[in-house]
Amino acid sequence: DTEVTQTPKHLVMGMTNKKSLKCEQHMGHRAMYWYKQKAKKPPELMFVYSYEKLSINESVPSRFSPECPNSSLLNLHLHALQPEDSALYLCASSDREGGTEAFFGQGTRLTVV
Amino acid sequence: DAKTTQPTSMDCAEGRAANLPCNHSTISGNEYVYWYRQIHSQGPQYIIHGLKNNETNEMASLIITEDRKSSTLILPHATLRDTAVYYCIVRANKGLGGGSNYKLTFGKGTLLTVNP
Numbered sequence: 745d746t747e748v749t750q751t752p753k754h755l756v757m758g759m760t761n762k763k764s765l766k767c768e769q770h771m772g773h774r775a776m777y778w779y780k781q782k783a784k785k786p787p788e789l790m791f792v793y794s795y796e797k798l799s800i801n802e803s804v805p806s807r808f809s810p811e812c813p814n815s816s817l818l819n820l821h822l823h824a825l826q827p828e829d830s831a832l833y834l835c836a837s838s839d840r841e842g843g844t845e846a847f848f849g850q851g852t853r854l855t856v857v
Numbered sequence: 858d859a860k861t862t863q864p865t866s867m868d869c870a871e872g873r874a875a876n877l878p879c880n881h882s883t884i885s886g887n888e889y890v891y892w893y894r895q896i897h898s899q900g901p902q903y904i905i906h907g908l909k910n911n912e913t914n915e916m917a918s919l920i921i922t923e924d925r926k927s928s929t930l931i932l933p934h935a936t937l938r939d940t941a942v943y944y945c946i947v948r949a950n951k952g953l954g955g956g957s958n959y960k961l962t963f964g965k966g967t968l969l970t971v972n973p
Contacts, residue, residue, distance in 0.1 A: 777961075850900050
């Protein structure tokens with residue numbers, strides 16, 4: 745199983761809502777990542793978790809809150825987002841931080857209204 | 858600051874080889890060349906990586922020049938399903954003195970369009 749599964753595939757939320765994005769992998773990978781991708785732009789790294797601990801935060805606003813409950817799961821909690829936060833949110837995993845190959849999920853298309 | 862330079866777009870006829878160039882003139886000795894692609898509305902997909910020697914796998918070949926300042930990704934028989942944005946990335950592997958340079962940082966990439 746070389747899949748990274750992200751749910752939901754699409755999400756529409758209001759600026760006062762609280763929602764969560766979920767990511768799951770069963771490859772035994774110990775590093776997991778969140779990327780944000782705006783239309784016609786490359787993916788931008790947001791967070792890196794290594795062995796369930798936050799390793800990198802690329803100066804992401806606090807309205808985005810990551811969580812790694814166990815080695816297979818990665819969540820991104822969203823609160824008080826702005827319309828400009830609308831984007832494709834991608835989760836990825838690799839066998840270790842900086843590992844050779846990163847496996848990406850299909851992403852969650854988020855629209856903030 | 859971009860570490861790689863790729864053409865914005867390229868076209869290729871179906872069944873022909875697609876040769877995608879990448880310049881990385883400031884590459885360090887411990888940095889690898891990675892290629893990923895992203896088909897429309899999907900997550901990026903790893904293709905291949907190399908340090909000095911040419912590499913080949915079931916998807917593609919990677920040719921790295923002797924001075925390592927540029928490389929070419931070759932898709933030997935392009936199909937319509939190979940239409941995608943192709944990203945060339947240089948990065949160290951953590952544990953080899955890479956510091957923060959082991960992060961996977963995407964540049965603008967090349968949009969390859971395979972035509973029937």
